[in-house]
Amino acid sequence: MSSCDGDAPVTLKILRGYGKLLGIPHVAHGTRTVALERVGDCEISMFETLGAGSPEAPLFWMELFDLRFHSSRDSHGCHNMTDAVAAFEDFALQASRLAEVSLCELGEAVG
Secondary structure: OEOOOOOOOHHHHHHHHHHHHHHOOOOOOOOEEEEEEEEOOEEEEEEEOHHHHOOOOOOEEEEEEEOOOOEEEEEEEEOOHHHHHHHHHHHHHHHHHHHHHHHHHHHHHHO
């Protein structure tokens, strides 16, 4: 896994990301997004939707985005740090598995 936070614990990465997210100015009809980690061809990011101010809405969402296909693979609304850590760890595992599959496919194409 690569990250600007190096080997920082997951909770610290999420806290730093949330701090950055809150520092991004609001844009009309848009979302604020921060990349947390890149794993293979996937990126784990955190974003806030327009409805984030309502009591029932998650504080933020986390997303596993596939950079090869430019599409979301998974997302999860996070109401607290426990939700966020679980989502991050799940997404990192999914991305690692996808990276392994990509390497196997590459080996088959070369061999």
